[in-house]
């Protein structure tokens with residue numbers, strides 16, 4: 001927006017004189033705009049500027065009932081501002097102020113909201129959160145908005161800047177891969193880094209509200225690299241890991257197929273050994289694969305084996321159009337007699353299910369971190385909308401039916417974040433093995449509960465926003481996007497119903513044999 005100090009000052013009386021089609025000014029939040037020529041170009045039509053109470057008048061309330069704050073920040077509209085009101089200051093804050101914590105109730109998890117306390121987050125978490133938020137607001141958010149819309153992948157410059165701060169490495173969680181790295185310019189040490197740091201990094205990125213872009217931003221690495229880190233040979237890791245964490249190469253996990261998804265034993269991609277036993281020959285297809293090197297689940301003689309396949313001869317990919325942005329790079333992958341050295345085997349031959357299962361908890365937990373933060377963004381959007389939008393002469397929040405929807409949305413998001421933090425605390429205090437046995441059910445339940453809740457929240461938000469909730473631009477743009485893409489989380493990393501069932505099956509299998517009512 002134009003800097004207020006360079007602008008002329010006008011009284012309300014002076015502005016009021018410009019109330020005709022020949023000279024038309026309006027006041028928006030103490031800023032004076034000359035819309036005489038713009039009127040004919042206005043996306044909302046020319047006539048609205050001549051409606052009662054608009055020409056030469058203060059149109060602040062009418063404006064914010066129809067436009068996002070960002071409209072005023074766009075250069076082509078900001079230049080319409082010719083001055084400010086004498087002795088008055090703009091009062092409205094909107095858009096993105098890099099690094100800022102939202103003051104909207106429930107827009108932030110309690111550990112970030114003013115005046116609240118948390119047993120889980122220490123000073124190092126706050127330090128990291130502040131730095132990551134500023135980076136996300138300044139670097140990732142604008143790129144996310146642009147490419148979610150144009151469908152292009154995240155800019156390499158953003159991936160490189162994230163790599164320079166070791167953000168890709170931090171998204172893999174605590175562990176040996178962080179050793180010796182300078183994290184976020186050195187504001188936190190690898191030794192300090194725990195799952196709460198990882199949680200906050202994932203959640204800060206999720207605030208962008210760009211689902212396809214978010215997946216394109218190396219989420220394939222979050223799920224595809226752990227099998228290499230945990231089961232790859234030292235040589236393989238030395239060759240692959242640095243290239244990936246520096247953002248030079250992309251990796252993804254390729255399990256689901258046209259034939260099988262949750263049913264990993266139903267996979268049809270095969271890996272057979274060459275006669276000399278030195279190579280795998282991989283043939284088959286994979287579907288809905290995010291990003292590019294592949295960590296592939298294959299059927300082998302011994303059952304199911306996970307193998308790292310590098311892009312090369314016999315590997316081809318083509319884009320799949322889904323209901324979210326092609327920025328995610330969702331692909332159909334074909335392996336046609338691809339020759340891969342046996343040294344690329346991850347874990348034991350035939351032990352693929354163990355490799356996958358050990359990955360699933362972390363992967364699903366990351367999805368939970370992202371999911372609940374995306375839900376919170378919807379709460380924030382709804383809170384703002386019900387406050388600034390008027391219906392029947394009153395703000396929307398004066399309607400009981402709207403308040404009851406908000407009550408459910410807020411309750412869902414708060415309870416899920418609390419459950420997530422409890423699980424994260426257990427993760428910080430359990431060995432990886434303990435996590436696998438004790439937390440698989442908890443995480444499966446949380447994810448399944450969250451994805452179902454998210455769908456309720458999406459539907460409620462659309463009701464609150466009305467037609468704007470299904471419109472890709474303007475006031476409801478985040479709601480439309482959320483509603484269109486919300487079901488993704490209910491499918492990735494284990495379908496909602498399968499996960500809920502997994503949790504119950506695990507619980508019943510652990511019932512003590514001597515317990516009776």
Ligand code: HEM
Pocket residue numbers: 026033035042043044045048049054059062063066067068071072077080473474475
């Ligand atoms: C400097 C002043 C203004 C600028 C730069 C401006 C700009 C815009 C833009 C960019 C849109 C497209 C909306 C979007 O996709 O976000 C829009 C829509 C609209 N504007 Fe304005 N506008 C201004 C003032 C006003 C005023 C004073 C009114 C009247 C009360 C008004 C009424 C509307 C309406 C009714 C729409 C359509 C909204 C919808 O489809 O939901 N605008 N305006």
